[in-house]
Structure formats: C-alpha cells, structure tokens
Amino acid sequence: MPDSSEHVTADPDWWRQAVVYQVYPRSFADHDGDGIGDLRGVTSRVGYLTDLGVDAVWLSPFYPSALADGGYDVDDYRDVDPRLGTLEDFDAMVAALHDAGIKVMVDIVPNHTSDRHAWFTDALDMGPGSEARERYVFRDGRGPDGAEPPSDWQSKFGGPAWEQVPDGQWYLHLFAPEQPDLNWDNPQVHEEFRNILRFWGDRGVDGFRVDVAHGLAKDLSEPFAAAADLHDELALRGEHPLWDRDDVHDIYREWRRVFEEYDPPLAAVAEAWVHPTRRGRYADPEGLGQAFNFDLLQAPWSAADFREIIKRNLDDVQQTGTSSTWVLSNHDVVRHPTRYGLAGSGRAAAEAWLAAGGHPEQVDRRQGVRRARAATLLILALPGCSYLYQGEELGLHEVGDLPDEARTDPTWFRSGHTRKGRDGCRVPLPWTSQGPSYGFGTNGAHLPQPAWFGALSVEAQQGKEGSTLEMYRQALRLRRRLQGPEELTWEEQTADVVHFSRPDGWHCVTNLGATTADLPDGEVLLSSEPLDRHRLPPDTTVWLSAT
Numbered sequence: 339m340p341d342s343s344e345h346v347t348a349d350p351d352w353w354r355q356a357v358v359y360q361v362y363p364r365s366f367a368d369h370d371g372d373g374i375g376d377l378r379g380v381t382s383r384v385g386y387l388t389d390l391g392v393d394a395v396w397l398s399p400f401y402p403s404a405l406a407d408g409g410y411d412v413d414d415y416r417d418v419d420p421r422l423g424t425l426e427d428f429d430a431m432v433a434a435l436h437d438a439g440i441k442v443m444v445d446i447v448p449n450h451t452s453d454r455h456a457w458f459t460d461a462l463d464m465g466p467g468s469e470a471r472e473r474y475v476f477r478d479g480r481g482p483d484g485a486e487p488p489s490d491w492q493s494k495f496g497g498p499a500w501e502q503v504p505d506g507q508w509y510l511h512l513f514a515p516e517q518p519d520l521n522w523d524n525p526q527v528h529e530e531f532r533n534i535l536r537f538w539g540d541r542g543v544d545g546f547r548v549d550v551a552h553g554l555a556k557d558l559s560e561p562f563a564a565a566a567d568l569h570d571e572l573a574l575r576g577e578h579p580l581w582d583r584d585d586v587h588d589i590y591r592e593w594r595r596v597f598e599e600y601d602p603p604l605a606a607v608a609e610a611w612v613h614p615t616r617r618g619r620y621a622d623p624e625g626l627g628q629a630f631n632f633d634l635l636q637a638p639w640s641a642a643d644f645r646e647i648i649k650r651n652l653d654d655v656q657q658t659g660t661s662s663t664w665v666l667s668n669h670d671v672v673r674h675p676t677r678y679g680l681a682g683s684g685r686a687a688a689e690a691w692l693a694a695g696g697h698p699e700q701v702d703r704r705q706g707v708r709r710a711r712a713a714t715l716l717i718l719a720l721p722g723c724s725y726l727y728q729g730e731e732l733g734l735h736e737v738g739d740l741p742d743e744a745r746t747d748p749t750w751f752r753s754g755h756t757r758k759g760r761d762g763c764r765v766p767l768p769w770t771s772q773g774p775s776y777g778f779g780t781n782g783a784h785l786p787q788p789a790w791f792g793a794l795s796v797e798a799q800q801g802k803e804g805s806t807l808e809m810y811r812q813a814l815r816l817r818r819r820l821q822g823p824e825e826l827t828w829e830e831q832t833a834d835v836v837h838f839s840r841p842d843g844w845h846c847v848t849n850l851g852a853t854t855a856d857l858p859d860g861e862v863l864l865s866s867e868p869l870d871r872h873r874l875p876p877d878t879t880v881w882l883s884a885t
C-alpha cells in the first residue's frame with residue numbers, strides 16, 4: 339500500500355473550514371466504459387478537482403453492492419465494487435488526491451448492511467436463536483401463526499419495516515428490505531465497525547461521513563409502540579425507540595478513540611436528520627466532531643430564513659466548539675438550482691414538483707441558477723465547512739422527468755410509484771458538450787442524460803467568463819486567501835438583504851429580494867451576477883473588501 343500521507347497537511351483542524359466536494363462515484367466519471375462511474379474515473383479527474391480548488395472529497399459508497407439503494411446497501415465494507423475497481427485502484431486514487439493536496443473522506447454505513455453481506459446470509463442459514471441472528475434484529479411475528487409483522491412500523495422508503503424470512507421470523511429494515519438493520523446492542527457489531535474504521539484509516543483516508551448516524555442505537559424492548567404513538571416529541575426527549583437516542587453517542591465516543599489512533603486524528607461528519615437543538619451532540623469533540631446542518635437545504639429563498647439559520651447554527655457550534663457545515667445539495671435532494679426555480683423554492687416545494695412529474699417547463703431555470711449562484715457565494719463566505727455536491731459547480735439542474743423505466747431508487751418502488759425518488763440528482767455528469775454520454779464515459783451512462791446536459795458541460799463552461807464553473811473556481815481560489823478565523827460580524831441590513839463581514843474586512847452581501855439594493859463602498863472581489871453601477875441586483879451575492 340503506498341504511503342501517500344506525506345503530501346497532505348498534518349493540520350488536525352483541516353476539516354474545520356474545508357470545502358468538501360461530494361463524489362457520487364457511479365455518476366462522476368467512467369474510465370472503463372461500462373456506463374458506471376469508477377475509481378479510475380475519479381483519479382483521471384484529479385486535475386479537474388485541483389483546478390476547482392476543493393480541499394477534500396467525500397466519496398459516497400463504492401463498496402460491493404447490489405445497488406438496491408445506490409450503494410448504501412453494502413455487501414462488504416472492506417472492498418471495492420468490481421464494477422468500480424479494486425483496492426489497488428482505491429490506493430492509487432487516494433495517492434493522486436493526496437499528491438494534489440486533497441483530503442479523502444469515505445462513507446461509512448453502520449445502521450444496516452446489505453442482505454448479501456456474509457453476516458446476513460449466515461444469519462439466514464443459522465436460523466432462529468443463532469449467534470449470527472443476534473447481529474441483526476430478528477423477531478417472531480404476531481398473530482397465532484406469526485404471520486403478522488412484529489409491529490406496524492414503516493420503512494423510510496415506504497412499506498413495512500419488517501420482512502419475513504422462510505423460517506417464519508421477521509427482520510427489521512428501517513430502509514429497504516435489502517438493508518437489514520444491525521443490532522448495536524451486540525458487542526460484535528461494535529468491534530467490527532471499529533475495525534472497519536481502522537481498515538480505511540490504515541489505507542490513508544482522512545475521515546468519514548457517517549450514514550444515518552442518528553439511527554444506530556435502538557430500544558427494542560417489547561411490547562413495541564404503535565407507529566401512531568412514535569411522535570417527534572419522543573425524539574426531542576431522546577426517548578424515541580428508533581431515532582436519535584442519547585445512548586448512540588456512546589458508540590461515537592468509542593469511535594473517537596479509534597480516530598485518535600491516527601496522526602492527525604481522523605475526522606468525521608454525522609448525517610443525522612435530527613432536530614437542530616439535538617445536532618450538537620453529534621458534533622461533540624468527544625464524538626464524531628462535526629454534523630451536517632441541512633437547514634439551508636430545506637429553507638425557502640428568504641432573507642429572514644437564511645439569517646435565522648445562519649445565526650442559530652453559528653451560536654450552536656459555539657456550544658460544542660465544532661465548526662458549522664453548509665450544504666445546499668447532495669445525492670438525496672432535488673438539486674438547488676431547480677429548487678430555487680420553483681415557486682415556493684424550499685425542499686417541500688421541490689418534492690411536490692417531483693411527485694407531480696418533475697416537468698422542466700415548471701422550473702424557472704434562469705432564476706433558479708441565478709439564486710443558486712448567489713446562495714453558493716453566500717455559504718462560501720461563511721465561517722465553517724462547505725459541502726458541494728458534484729455537478730453543482732456546473733449549475734446542473736435536477737433531471738425531474740427521467741423515464742419511469744429508468745428509475746432505480748427504492749423510494750420509487752416502495753411508494754407504489756408515487757414518490758419519484760432521487761435518481762434525478764444522480765444522473766452522470768456531462769464533461770463534454772457532445773459525444774457519447776457527454777464525456778462521462780465511452781459507452782453510455784447508467785441513467786439517461788437529457789439533451790440540455792451538453793450546454794452545461796465542463797467543456798462548455800471551461801474558460802468562459804461568467805460561467806457557473808468559472809464562478810466556483812474563482813470563489814474557491816479567493817476563499818482560500820480570504821478565509822480567516824471563524825468569526826462573523828452582522829452588518830446593517832434591510833429586510834431582503836443578508837450582509838455580514840469576516841475578519842480583515844471581507845464583506846458578503848446577498849440580495850434575496852425583488853428590487854435592486856444599495857451596497858456599501860468597497861472593492862468588488864467577486865459577484866454572482868454583474869452589478870448595476872455598484873448596486874446589488876435581485877438574487878445576487880457580492881463579496882467586497884472594505885475600503
């Protein structure tokens with residue numbers, strides 16, 4: 339295994355204000371031409387990532403998987419899906435990224451394995467009462483012959499959360515049936531995951547994104563509560579049997595000890611869809627250290643909402659001493675240029691649009707991209723970490739109208755084809771304006787790319803003044819220079835304007851209103867749209883340095 343660590347900074351705080359670029363490997367770049375992106379594809383694009391100016395990449399799962407849930411159904415946590423490459427390809431990718439000064443985070447999926455994982459096939463083979471079954475959540479069914487599931491709980495993707503196996507027992511799956519939940523009351527599960535963390539730590543990764551971090555600890559004592567009684571209030575008190583229980587943090591304290599075995603310690607960020615008041619626990623320095631803040635990703639285009647979210651999150655991170663995370667898009671939500679192009683503009687409006695067919699003509703694309711660019715410059719000026727999702731630097735829209743037969747998301751299947759799911763933000767990236775799969779690979783793409791992808795490709799935007807790609811590049815370059823201590827000062831602002839400054843007189847002003855706004859004096863460093871004689875047009879952000 340090559341030692342690639344010498345090229346990257348040993349700063350233990352590298353993650354605090356990093357720009358982390360999420361690679362969804364199957365849709366990033368396809369090196370071997372099988373229509374599925376792969377690790378060599380990532381390696382071949384290290385130059386692109388360097389030019390973009392990101393500090394780290396986070397790779398969504400690349401492990402062997404039947405892809406029942408886009409790779410979040412993991413067959414083997416210590417290997418690479420043969421369609422995506424080999425462990426040697428992984429090492430070469432890490433070495434190339436590290437050589438370029440880019441850190442690497444990998445996705446860890448500890449709430450569930452896949453149903454093809456050796457532990458689960460053992461559990462099926464060994465039968466009820468076996469040690470192998472104790473690693474998962476198996477129960478007898480209800481009713482005289484056990485033909486009813488143990489409870490009426492629903493899975494996140496729709497349908498029952500229990501699946502019956504041939505010997506009559508049922509197992510819990512809070513997501514797809516192909517994703518059996520692990521039993522975190524079992525010490526073997528703890529030990530296994532500590533060793534999985536070490537496996538990747540030893541291979542040189544710098545940190546982890548922890549999937550469903552709020553789901554591992556469960557209170558599965560019986561009788562089970564009815565689904566109708568599982569109120570959010572319970573989660574707020576840490577008393578929900580399934581989500582966000584206080585004892586989940588014991589697991590992360592164990593993990594922290596593993597992280598500290600490395601120099602610098604491994605970093606981690608929790609994916610925990612919990613109430614904002616409970617997020618800080620996941621970001622505890624004795625636990626994972628950082629947690630995703632998904633508030634802006636859900637918010638409508640409103641200055642009041644943005645201000646409130648920024649203030650609250652910056653206050654919250656002070657409590658634990660972590661840094662905040664700003665996210666506008668990821669592989670689970672409608673891309674933000676599309677969200678902002680819809681009336682209502684929040685996540686709920688986007689979900690409704692998608693459910694109604696995801697028709698592109700209902701999206702005001704110009705407005706959406708304009709607001710997306712403004713939102714991006716805003717988050718990049720904030721103290722803390724920014725997470726970018728592949729393709730957002732191209733201003734890529736959601737492909738809402740994928741043909742139904744192309745859809746692969748379990749949400750689509752388990753909702754009886756009523757919820758479209760997340761395929762539309764996972765369509766392979768366009769690298770070239772024309773050609774097979776727009777340069778993604780040589781031989782097609784695993785999800786169909788629409789004709790408008792060509793005009794948004796890297797090739798079409800590269801070197802083009804004012805393009806979204808060039809704006810991201812400029813912004814990341816400047817940010818590197820400007821980003822100082824994690825401090826923010828609120829400046830005088832009107833109702834529709836968000837205005838703050840950072841140390842050394844770096845100002846960020848965003849106009850979320852419908853009319854042009856006044857600007858303070860200052861040298862324009864970067865703006866998301868051309869200014870109107872030193873006035874700020876609607877849906878625009880400017881970075882200024884005070885004179």
Ligand code: NOJ
Binds near residue numbers: 408
């Ligand atoms: C969160 C991941 O981001 C999502 O893609 C996945 O479906 C669920 N966790 C289940 O692993």
